[in-house]
Amino acid sequence: MFSPLVIRNIRCPYPIVQGGMGVGVSLAPLAGAVARAGGMGTISSACLDRLVGRRMGRPVGAREAAAIEVAEAKTGSGGGPVAMNVMVAIQEAFADSVLGAMDGGADAIVSGAGLPLNLPAVAARHPRASEVALIPIVSSARALRILCRRWKAHGRLPDAVVVEGPLAGGHLGWKRPEEVHDPRHRLENLVDEVLEEAGRHGGFPVIAAGGVYDRADIEAMLSRGAAGVQMGTRFLATRESSASQAYKEAVVRCRASDIEVAVEPGSPCGLPFRVLRHSPMYRQVREGARGARCDKGYLRIGGSCPAASRPDRYFCICNGLLSSAGYDPEKEPPLYTVGANAHRVDRILSVAELMAELVGAAMPAAACA
DSSP, X not given: OOOOEEETTEEEXXXXXXXXXXXXXXXXXXXXXXXXXXXXXXXXOTTHHHHHHHHHTSXXXXXXXXXXXXXXXXXXXXXXXXXXXXXXXXXXXXXXXXHHHHHTTOSEEEEESSOOTTHHHHHTTSTTTTTSXXXXXXXXXXXXXXXXXXXHTTTOOOSOEEEEOTTOXXXXXXXXXXXXXXXXXXXXXXXXXXXXXXXHTTOOOEEEESSOOSHHXXXXXXXXXXXXXXXXXHHHTBTTSOSOHHHHHHHHHOOGGGEEEEOSSBOTTXXXXXXXXXXXXXXXXXXXXXXXXXXSXXXXXXXXXXXXXXXXXXXXXXXXXXXXXXXSTTXXXXXXXXXXXXXXXXXXXXXXXXXXXXXXXXXXXOXXX
């Protein structure tokens, strides 16, 4: 049996963290089910105000939306831990999403898509600051070194760190595709380097992410010294995931040749983005059939988003991912992001079935504390 995952006040029977998949894939039903099954469930804060507001039938701000979604997940978690993933790239909603998650009872804040250098300062504004684990996502030991230096100025170090390798889905932590494919950036190498860097700061749990698919992968990462793993695509293809049925079926049907790292056209965030080649929005932009449109505005920097000014070069990630979670799919084509091992997924499971497969048990334990 696996050793428990212990992070600050969190103790999970299994060292498995469900990745925070935005937009709208990782919501309360999925996060609660994973926590109930013995892992740590994670909600994505991306566009959450719009998703929760539609569900409630009234306008909802980022802070209230985060609090509502986390509280709902906690209700269904059986006492297990629930985290909120907050993207640095969505700057305007960053602080409100962190504070709202803490309002709702989140056990941890996980943050990436940029270095969350000010996360401790934001969390310190909340009365639960000492209770909640802060977990940055990095793609190198150098990034962790920079982050620890900045966090120390706020009197805090990471309670754990997620190191994400090049086989992950969504945004990848390198500027150029050749860096993504560089053998030096294989996950096992990154884990070794980040473990060494974490040791320089007194040591804290390192969680390996990106391409982790089955129990053998989990064991391989644990054998290198990782305290746990984070998995996204496997949980995307579960019944509790809030991805659309079409999205889940596209994952089940895809082949390795269908998965590519998009750069041009690419994400307006400016990072390589792993996607299914036949995603309707990606295909639309690739074929030059998309006009300028940006009516959500989550990624507007300096008042504009590259997807609006250069629709020939950037897909609209907000509308595309919202559509893939069932939000106005009749108005916008969906964008399907997956990890590099998505082609190995051959069926849609329940979270309980998937966890049982991963941990090698008839049915996983349900008691996290």
